[in-house]
Amino acid sequence: MSDKVVSFERAQRRPDPARVQEFAETARRLQRERLESADVVARALRETPREEWPRLATRPDLRNSGALNRLEAEVSARLEKEPQEALLLSDLAASIAETLPPDSYPAVVLAQLRAHAWKDRAQALAYIGRYPEALEALDRAESRLSFGSLTHDRAIVRYVRALTLQKVNRFEESREMLAECSQVFRDHGDDRRYLYCGVAEGIQLYRQRRFRQAYDVFLPLLEVARQSGDLETEARLQNNLGHCAAEIDDVSAANMHLSQSIAAFTELGKTFEAMRTEMTFGRLLVTRGAIAMGIQRLHDARRSFLMHDMVEDAGICGLELVEAYLVSESPGEAIRLAREIAQQFLNAGLNERALLALGYLNQTFSDRSASIETVRHVRGYIDALREDPTREFVAL
Amino acid sequence: MVTTGSAPELDERQFEALYHEHFGFLVAVAIQKFRVPESDAETLAHEVFLSYLKDPAHVRDLNRWLLGAICHASRYYWRVNNRLSREAAEEIERIDPSTINILESLPNQIAAREALECLSPRYQEILRLRFFEGLSVPELAARLGVKKKYAAKLLTKCLRRAETLYERKGRRRLRRR
Numbered sequence: 001m002s003d004k005v006v007s008f009e010r011a012q013r014r015p016d017p018a019r020v021q022e023f024a025e026t027a028r029r030l031q032r033e034r035l036e037s038a039d040v041v042a043r044a045l046r047e048t049p050r051e052e053w054p055r056l057a058t059r060p061d062l063r064n065s066g067a068l069n070r071l072e073a074e075v076s077a078r079l080e081k082e083p084q085e086a087l088l089l090s091d092l093a094a095s096i097a098e099t100l101p102p103d104s105y106p107a108v109v110l111a112q113l114r115a116h117a118w119k120d121r122a123q124a125l126a127y128i129g130r131y132p133e134a135l136e137a138l139d140r141a142e143s144r145l146s147f148g149s150l151t152h153d154r155a156i157v158r159y160v161r162a163l164t165l166q167k168v169n170r171f172e173e174s175r176e177m178l179a180e181c182s183q184v185f186r187d188h189g190d191d192r193r194y195l196y197c198g199v200a201e202g203i204q205l206y207r208q209r210r211f212r213q214a215y216d217v218f219l220p221l222l223e224v225a226r227q228s229g230d231l232e233t234e235a236r237l238q239n240n241l242g243h244c245a246a247e248i249d250d251v252s253a254a255n256m257h258l259s260q261s262i263a264a265f266t267e268l269g270k271t272f273e274a275m276r277t278e279m280t281f282g283r284l285l286v287t288r289g290a291i292a293m294g295i296q297r298l299h300d301a302r303r304s305f306l307m308h309d310m311v312e313d314a315g316i317c318g319l320e321l322v323e324a325y326l327v328s329e330s331p332g333e334a335i336r337l338a339r340e341i342a343q344q345f346l347n348a349g350l351n352e353r354a355l356l357a358l359g360y361l362n363q364t365f366s367d368r369s370a371s372i373e374t375v376r377h378v379r380g381y382i383d384a385l386r387e388d389p390t391r392e393f394v395a396l
Numbered sequence: 397m398v399t400t401g402s403a404p405e406l407d408e409r410q411f412e413a414l415y416h417e418h419f420g421f422l423v424a425v426a427i428q429k430f431r432v433p434e435s436d437a438e439t440l441a442h443e444v445f446l447s448y449l450k451d452p453a454h455v456r457d458l459n460r461w462l463l464g465a466i467c468h469a470s471r472y473y474w475r476v477n478n479r480l481s482r483e484a485a486e487e488i489e490r491i492d493p494s495t496i497n498i499l500e501s502l503p504n505q506i507a508a509r510e511a512l513e514c515l516s517p518r519y520q521e522i523l524r525l526r527f528f529e530g531l532s533v534p535e536l537a538a539r540l541g542v543k544k545k546y547a548a549k550l551l552t553k554c555l556r557r558a559e560t561l562y563e564r565k566g567r568r569r570l571r572r573r
Contacts, residue, residue: 013420019442023449024411030449108446116450148476149443151468152461153450184468189460228456 026106033066041070045089053088057095065105068093068113075120079127087124093117108147115144119157126164134164155184159197166204175201191228195221199233202240206247215244235264239277246284254284272313275304279317286324295324311348312386315341315358319379322361326372334375335365354382357393415445418459422466427518428540430470434518440469514561519554526551 040061048056056062071093078086097117100110118141125134141157159181165174182197198221205214218241225234242258245251258281265274278301285294298321305314318341325334342358361378364370377396384391419441426437444465448455455461515523525531525539537547 013423015415015419015442016438019438020412020415023415023442023445026446027411027449106446108443109449112447112450147443147447148440148469148472149447149465151472152465153447184464187460187464187467189457189464190454191456192454 022106026109030065030109033064034069035066037062037064037066037070041067041074045074050085050088053092054095057092057099063096063100065109065113068097068117071096072116072120075124079123083124083127087121087128090117090121090124094121108149111144111147111150112153115141115150115153115157117141118144119160122164123160126160126167129167131164131168135161138164151184152188152190155181156193159193159200162197163200166200171204171208174204191224192230195225195228195230195233198224199237199240202244206240206244209247211244211247215241215248218244231264231268232270235261235268235270235273238264239280242277242281243284246288249288251285251288251290254281254288258284271304271308272310275301275308275310275313278304279313279320282317282324283320286320286327291324291328295321295328298324306344311344312350312354312382315345315350315354316379316383319375319382323372323375323379326370326375331365331370334370335362338362338365351385351389353389353391353393354385357381360393360395414458418445418462422462425463425466426470426473428542429467430474432470432473434516436473437470440473441466444469515554515558519557522550522554523558 044056044059044062045053061067071089075086075090075093078089094114094117097114100113102110104110105113118137122134122137122141125131125137138157138161142154145154145157158177162174162177162181165171165177178197178201182194182201185191185194185197198217202214202217202221205211205217218237222234222237222241225231225237238257238261242254242256242261245253245257258277261277262274262281265271265277278297282294282297282299282301285291285297287294298317302314302317302321305311305317318337322334322337322341325331325337338358338361342355342362345355345358357378361370361374364374374396381391381393422441422444423434423437426432426440427434432440444462447465448458448461522536522540525536526533531539533548533551534544536551537544540547540550542550
């Protein structure tokens with residue numbers, strides 16, 4: 001009888017040789033296609049006018065898994081700055097993936113290729129605010145994932161859906177989905193995506209002004225980021241924790257988290273992030289009544305911006321200081337600094353509209369009509385000029 | 397362990413080695429922990445291997461990734477197939493006291509062996525562990541990776557099946573005579 005008993009010892013179970021062969025051949029093929037497609041895709045996109053990208057779907061050298069992976073990376077790289085291009089590329093990827101012959105890859109692999117192409121299209125649509133279409137694309141992505149082994153891929157798609165649901169204010173659905181995805185990523189040892197889920201949930205809570213809950217969501221993620229050696233996420237988490245702590249009036253916790261965030265960004269060489277965190281920290285301290293400490297932080301941040309010739313950021317930080325001086329009833333300091341900022345903008349040849357706004361601020365100081373609101377208005381305008389350099393200044 | 401970060405440098409033999417190294421474990425998890433039938437468990441394991449190929453460079457801990465994938469795949473399997481209806485599950489869970497000593501009451505060791513030979517390999521294994529190796533129910537549960545209560549109920553089901561098959565075999569013999 002013993003020869004009929006199945007042993008569950010790992011070494012004693014022999015896989016079907018045909019399946020091993022299918023796996024090895026697929027692995028080799030995907031690996032080869034990945035290597036070959038990197039240049040092919042980049043060149044095709046470079047040499048083809050943007051409006052003709054859809055025609056690339058018929059090019060034989062782009063109709064493979066490697067090209068689709070490359071397109072996925074291209075979409076991801078363009079989402080923030082060129083979302084329309086990202087949408088075109090994701091359309092191209094979806095078009096290729098959907099028209100690959102059913103026997104071109106094992107069914108599981110083909111399902112992944114199609115689902116990820118639709119997921120990318122959904123992301124691009126969400127970036128340009130076409131949320132209903134994004135949700136439809138996600139439905140399609142999920143419908144392609146009809147294999148039990150694709151739970152990790154399903155969680156990736158659902159993570160994108162959770163972020164999209166946040167955009168249309170379906171917060172509770174989003175949170176439930178993030179919790180579900182988070183568990184799947186954890187089970188697969190995918191710490192990176194597990195962290196993304198937690199950060200997305202925490203940010204949502206913060207936006208809903210549920211600061212204590214947001215703090216509680218962010219805090220345990222710190223350890224995961226540390227264990228996985230992800231210093232950048234750790235720095236951002238410390239930054240988020242600092243903001244939450246400040247909102248719940250825990251100034252010492254805010255101090256600790258933001259200081260650690262600044263140290264981590266500095267260690268990463270992300271000087272700009274470190275300086276911005278320093279400035280945010282100073283502003284938070286001022287708004288929470290720790291004015292002297294806040295002014296010191298703002299001074300440090302402004303000095304760093306100037307050291308790196310970042311006159312515009314130094315100016316915005318300076319205007320935070322001007323406001324702090326007005327709050328602390330030190331108008332002399334405020335007037336001196338407002339003039340200094342205007343002079344620095346002039347010397348650096350910055351946008352004339354910004355100079356006009358600063359001139360207006362200095363004029364209000366001269367005629368004693370300046371207020372905290374005036375300073376905030378001018379600072380908000382100069383900040384907005386970064387996105388829209390042609391925006392006209394309107395006096396209060 | 398295969399370091400997945402280096403997946404792009406693997407050659408075909410290494411891919412095969414990876415499959416051989418983990419296949420038995422994945423199938424065992426699907427069968428023992430989730431009671432997926434053997435042939436389906438092997439298919440699930442194969443699909444898990446294929447799905448791993450999408451993005452191997454980002455898998456930091458292959459063992460953990462594969463284990464997570466097979467566990468979720470097994471759960472999905474039951475959700476989709478819905479083979480374990482509530483009634484069937486309750487049937488499996490229910491202990492029938494009359495079956496507890498069936499094996500001891502069989503006429504002799506030969507009869508027991510014949511009965512066992514009629515069973516599926518999975519059931520053979522469970523009865524072998526209990527009655528030939530003498531494992532207690534808690535020990536059996538530990539070996540199978542299931543709860544004690546469920547191990548006891550599984551045992552009952554195995555014994556019932558053995559009894560049915562043995563009786564059927566006996567009837568066929570009588571007819572031949």
